[in-house]
Amino acid sequence: MNVDWKFVIEAFPQVLAYLPVTIELTVVAMTISLIIGTIFAYINFKKVKVASQIIRTYMSLIRGTPIVLQIFVIFHFGPYLLTEMFQKLNIQADVYSIKPIYYAFLALSLSTTVSIAEAVRAGLESIDKGQFESGLSVGMTEGQVLFNVVFPQAFTTAWPVLGNILVGLIKSSSLAFMLSVVEITGYARILGGGVLRYFESYICVFFIYIVVIKITELIMKKLEETKLVYRRRQC
Amino acid sequence: MLSVSNVHKAFGDNEVLKGVSFSVEKGDVVAILGSSGSGKTTLLRCLEFFEKADQGTIKIGETQADLHTASRQKIHELRQKTSFVFQNYNLFNNKNAIENVELGLTKGHGVSKVRAKEIARRSLEEVGLADRFDYYPSELSGGQQQRVAIARALAVEPEVIFFDEPTSALDPELVGEVLETISKLAKKGVTMVIVTHEMAFARDVATKAIYMDKGVIVEQGEAKELFTHPKEERTRQFLSRFLEGYDYVI
Numbered sequence: 317m318n319v320d321w322k323f324v325i326e327a328f329p330q331v332l333a334y335l336p337v338t339i340e341l342t343v344v345a346m347t348i349s350l351i352i353g354t355i356f357a358y359i360n361f362k363k364v365k366v367a368s369q370i371i372r373t374y375m376s377l378i379r380g381t382p383i384v385l386q387i388f389v390i391f392h393f394g395p396y397l398l399t400e401m402f403q404k405l406n407i408q409a410d411v412y413s414i415k416p417i418y419y420a421f422l423a424l425s426l427s428t429t430v431s432i433a434e435a436v437r438a439g440l441e442s443i444d445k446g447q448f449e450s451g452l453s454v455g456m457t458e459g460q461v462l463f464n465v466v467f468p469q470a471f472t473t474a475w476p477v478l479g480n481i482l483v484g485l486i487k488s489s490s491l492a493f494m495l496s497v498v499e500i501t502g503y504a505r506i507l508g509g510g511v512l513r514y515f516e517s518y519i520c521v522f523f524i525y526i527v528v529i530k531i532t533e534l535i536m537k538k539l540e541e542t543k544l545v546y547r548r549r550q551c
Numbered sequence: 552m553l554s555v556s557n558v559h560k561a562f563g564d565n566e567v568l569k570g571v572s573f574s575v576e577k578g579d580v581v582a583i584l585g586s587s588g589s590g591k592t593t594l595l596r597c598l599e600f601f602e603k604a605d606q607g608t609i610k611i612g613e614t615q616a617d618l619h620t621a622s623r624q625k626i627h628e629l630r631q632k633t634s635f636v637f638q639n640y641n642l643f644n645n646k647n648a649i650e651n652v653e654l655g656l657t658k659g660h661g662v663s664k665v666r667a668k669e670i671a672r673r674s675l676e677e678v679g680l681a682d683r684f685d686y687y688p689s690e691l692s693g694g695q696q697q698r699v700a701i702a703r704a705l706a707v708e709p710e711v712i713f714f715d716e717p718t719s720a721l722d723p724e725l726v727g728e729v730l731e732t733i734s735k736l737a738k739k740g741v742t743m744v745i746v747t748h749e750m751a752f753a754r755d756v757a758t759k760a761i762y763m764d765k766g767v768i769v770e771q772g773e774a775k776e777l778f779t780h781p782k783e784e785r786t787r788q789f790l791s792r793f794l795e796g797y798d799y800v801i
Contacts, residue, residue: 444641446639447643447644449635449637449641450641450642450643450700451643452599452601452630453599453633453635453704454634454656454660454703455630455655455659455660455707456658456659457627460658460659464654464658465643465646465654469644469645545687546644546645546646546687546688546689547687547689
């Protein structure tokens with residue numbers, strides 16, 4: 317097999333130019349999922365009556381379907397549903413002016429939220445209820461105990477899993493191409509298709525993913541060490 | 552100053568507390584004695600609202616509440632007047648010694664950061680941990696952790712501190728340092744309610760003693776009196792092992 321390395325070198329900067337799109341997709345979807353996932357985790361952890369049942373149903377629905385299918389549903393029914401909703405609420409807006417990337421944020425957040433909710437819940441379950449009680453006993457409110465004592469520890473426990481989820485999300489962001497959002501994988505496909513040099517353009521994406529994910533792993537590791545300082549020595 | 556009346560609590564069919572009442576005056580050190588399963592710990596946990604009692608009232612100073620129906624606001628208000636020392640210390644694992652003490656002051660009682668640091672230093676010095684300010688709980692021995700917990704409970708200047716078997720989880724050689732710390736507080740006039748199995752300690756430090764069995768208070772009174780002249784047969788039986796001078800427990 318002939319690899320045209322010259323083409324690889326030429327294509328590399330062009331593909332790399334779409335890295336910000338990949339990063340944007342990852343960062344936005346991760347942020348949304350972290351916020352909603354943590355709320356879901358807490359509701360499930362506290363076993364809030366109706367709310368936790370609704371969330372569990374949502375979670376098994378999302379977990380039970382492939383992400384590709386979720387994207388199809390969003391792509392085909394999303395605009396239709398929005399049009400209906402806008403009409404009902406009398407909002408004058410053109411649904412088709414909504415940028416595809418917003419649908420991609422939604423699509424990627426759906427399943428990531430579920431993973432994060434479970435990771436954070438596992439973290440919460442690992443904390444002794446004595447941590448809550450001692451906080452309450454010195455006059456703190458439940459919210460204060462949660463944010464100063466419980467969540468910091470829960471996230472430390474969940475951290476390695478959250479790292480995995482983040483790395484998974486970086487890779488899943490390539491699915492946004494199905495929603496016509498062009499990120500690195502999408503652009504490599506376009507570029508390769510134009511001159512029938514798929515293999516070369518995919519080599520570029522391969523290296524970009526490897527490096528980006530390695531860097532992410534290193535950052536997560538470094539952060540984990542600083543978070544773990546309180547467990548440093550056992551007497 | 553603290554008065555508790557008619558506390559009832561059942562876990563399913565198991566009636567753990569069957570109408571417990573007692574009161575504590577300012578400066579009192581009350582020892583609650585009794586064998587395992589007599590409801591001592593449950594009583595203390597009900598008073599701090601960690602368990603919801605089925606019935607009963609608590610009054611601390613001017614604040615009165617029903618142990619079963621108290622509102623969140625009321626519970627919070629009462630918890631700010633008390634603090635609690637746990638059997639297994641329950642220090643905040645993600646905070647070092649001084650932060651453990653500060654947190655209750657800054658968040659729970661609205662004390663400024665600077666002032667909280669000052670109080671925290673003083674409290675830790677008082678329990679003999681001046682050289683352990685920046686140690687995390689995982690780096691401290693059980694006795695040291697419990698002393699940090701005592702400093703934390705003391706720092707918020709509660710009207711009363713509840714101790715739930717503060718030495719039961721400790722190695723025998725570490726029990727002394729914790730008991731010594733508590734005795735020091737007793738001499739300073741800190742009001743305390745202590746559930747304990749340390750009989751000699753209860754006799755020497757407590758001003759009042761309560762003997763509980765099967766969910767009721769069998770006998771209560773002056774600690775010296777209860778230890779030397781118990782009125783009830785059950786109390787006598789319970790104390791006999793201790794009074795006969797066995798100094799080992801298997």
